[in-house]
Amino acid sequence: MSSGLTKNSKKHGLSWGSATDIQSKRTTELRSESEWYSRINSDVLQGNLAKLDIAYNGFFQHKRGFPAFRKAANFKTFQFKPGQVKLTVNRESNQSRCYSHAYLPGLGTMRYFDSRTIPVDAEIRTVTVIKEADGWYMSVLLNLPESLPEVTEIETVKSAVGIDVGINKLISLSDGSFIENPKFATNKKVRRQLRIRQRRVNRKVKGSNNRKKAGKRVAKLHKKIADKRNDHQWKAANKVVNTAEAIVQEDLNVKAMKSRCKPKKQKGRFMPNGQSAKRGLNRSISDPSWGDLFSKIAWLALKSGKPVLSVNPKFTSQECSACHHISKANRDGEKFICENCGHIDHADTQASRTILRRANLKFVSKDIKNLPGDSRKVTLLTYSPA
Template identity: 50%
Template sequence: MPELKAARPWFAGIDSTVLQQNVKRLDTAYKNFFEGLRFPKFKNRSNFTSFTFVMGVKIQGNKIYLPKLGWMRFHSSRPIPIGFTIKACTVRKRQNGWYVSLRIEDKSVPDYTTKPLKDVVKIVGCDMGITKLVHLSDGSQIENPKFSTTKKAKRTLRIRSRRVSRKAKGSKNRKKAAQKVGLLHQKISNKRQAHHWKVAKKIVDRKIDGIALEDLNISGMMRRCRVKLEEKTGRFLKNGQAKKKGLNRSISDAGWGELILKIEYLAVKQGKVVIKINPKYSSQECRKCGHIDKSNRDGEKFICTECGYHEHADIGAAKTIRDRALKLVRGDSAKPGACT
């Protein structure tokens, strides 16, 4: 850092803790790369949209003091509780303005404690879906609004993106058009986040001791299909990627990962246990005879080819996930790899 400051005198106008946090972020990005994730993306002035202060942040009413920037007005969404101190402050740039998020701490407040597994009696199983966002083992289903994949949303996004491409590169009109696209994405994201919080609260507030969730590899589910080549001519063959593109878009719109994080957060606050279960064959396994076959399932219908047992495929999968979690809690002998 001293060498960077000597080479770039304008670094003196930036708070030292901000520079240190950015170096830590870069270090984390390279560590992730060496562990198998993608190479770090280059950040410039246009796409570097957040920075963090660790010291020197003060708040007085509707004013906040940021080191090297001074006092400025902001909208305080909620007051800081008495006894808490500011540990860090992150400033983010979004399409409709700048946002400040504070990390506060009070060491006298005890940590949340979850219920021991041996005391867990009642569990609800959750199966994530696209037609319905969540299928629950009690037979209920939660709707999926599909905020970005509706006909109206896709048409609006297509029109605004076309307007961006028709503007001259580097022009102010192109930046204005791009900002409108960003505002649409932000609006969709805000709606999705609000819906996720409502769904998570609806699930966690039930009279249960634990929640069984699928241990999903979402990035693996959205990975591109392998390329198929004709042996003689070397021409590319159809590999189903065009059809999978729509599925990937629906999975991204559902936001399963964000929803699971919110469920875990609210469950910890209420002292409830979250158990992640391997969902392998959960929607193909017959709950009556245990027969596993891909042909058991036809869309949302489940009809066992062995014994004829039938029910809703996704609700049956949620019940299977619940039963696997109960086996894990009770210590019953489960199939290898059935629970994680």
């Protein structure tokens, strides 16, 4: 439809403006008609119009659905252009916390907690104000003069570590160490708290102030879970990056791992397809947020100039690192016993070493033999009935 309108408009010498152009004219009219609308910074309104234009372009290019209407309460962020926001850093030696002041156009000067110091030579590109469940935050995009270090060539690295992510253990490293998964959102205590608070929301009258207060308590609990997860991921990513000169990880398709089970039909009705059990697995996969963890590892590795390699994850938990025999029977929970050569190891550690070996690094085959657990062998016994 959009392509037909464009062709006809060009044929008759007409020009169609973008969604931003059309809405911008209406926005100008609203600013003159409404006093409270005129108090909003014009760049903030233009930023939202730019987002609207992106949404319509995505629809016309068949990349996403038609843009849905969003009420004012759903807008949690707004952005200022360079040069509009003025930051003043005030540090007092007798205070343990550092508070600074920021001038926001249309809002005035306000105090904020200086969690990270902005370098003096940094150029502020954009300032985004974000509303969270526990307060307001300010995200500053900077243009720093120093550049990132060059990534080391993979042929020149002298040490590497393979990592396997999981549910019981967040990260299993090829050197035999583990990083635990606290299960911030799936442990019994948190799930019980969520159920209680969500039940209280459902029992309140829709549109009432009490319902809004109950909803804020649910949002604060979700924010607390997200903050704990984010902090733990940064610490885990730091440990992984500081372990070796190169990191090898699985190229996981997390979205496909959380896909729903296909429905089973029989004589006009749906049969059990295992989706109830799969729902619990999907919840356990979503809790550690492997995608965010990989992004943090990639960023810290880039800052350190260390390469990150991704390998095929197929059968990494079933392949023996000693003889490369692949079998589902090799693994029993967290135990790994190769049915071919008798090699014994922790299943997750075994998978991380298989991941490291699949990177085809020159020094890997030599180093893996000396890792703990690789030398433990058992003699396979065969039983024949009398």
